Amino acid sequence: MANILQNRISTTFTAAEQTLLVTKKSDYAAIIDAKTIALTESELKTLSSIDVDNQIFVDDTIRIADAETVAMLPPSIGALVPELVKDKTFYEQLDAEEAWLKGRLVRVEQTKRLLAHEAYSVSLKIYEMLGSLASAGVPGAQSKYDILAKRFKSTGRPPAVPV
Numbered sequence: 001m002a003n004i005l006q007n008r009i010s011t012t013f014t015a016a017e018q019t020l021l022v023t024k025k026s027d028y029a030a031i032i033d034a035k036t037i038a039l040t041e042s043e044l045k046t047l048s049s050i051d052v053d054n055q056i057f058v059d060d061t062i063r064i065a066d067a068e069t070v071a072m073l074p075p076s077i078g079a080l081v082p083e084l085v086k087d088k089t090f091y092e093q094l095d096a097e098e099a100w101l102k103g104r105l106v107r108v109e110q111t112k113r114l115l116a117h118e119a120y121s122v123s124l125k126i127y128e129m130l131g132s133l134a135s136a137g138v139p140g141a142q143s144k145y146d147i148l149a150k151r152f153k154s155t156g157r158p159p160a161v162p163v
Helices: 013-035 041-046 052-064 067-072 081-135 141-153
Strands: none
Touching: 052 081, 081 141
């Protein structure tokens, strides 16, 4: 069992850091939101995605879409070749952004998990100590223990320390 007194996280954001995060997120969102699209549920269900085979197909299309190929195509289709290249380039750029954002999200989620564990473990220890103090008749301990004991009444679990 891990030592509950091991406090791996002991920090908070300063007011200046929180302000900076809000500013940077706003700046980031302004750039990303201006260049990205929110899809409807219907679009999400019907639009193609890019798997490995589709990726190879797109890459092959870009590779062979030289001037000769464009000249063979109807002008309305040939005019789409630069858009195809832009779509592929932007897809790769967004892929890099997505990977970076997922990395940050994993760190945030894992840090929250550790914080929750530390907070709950310490709360349980305080609850147990208050139960012991209440059993020993320490003034004021019983009322504080009773406040914390409410957490276990609804779960049907008995209090950790009988009082």
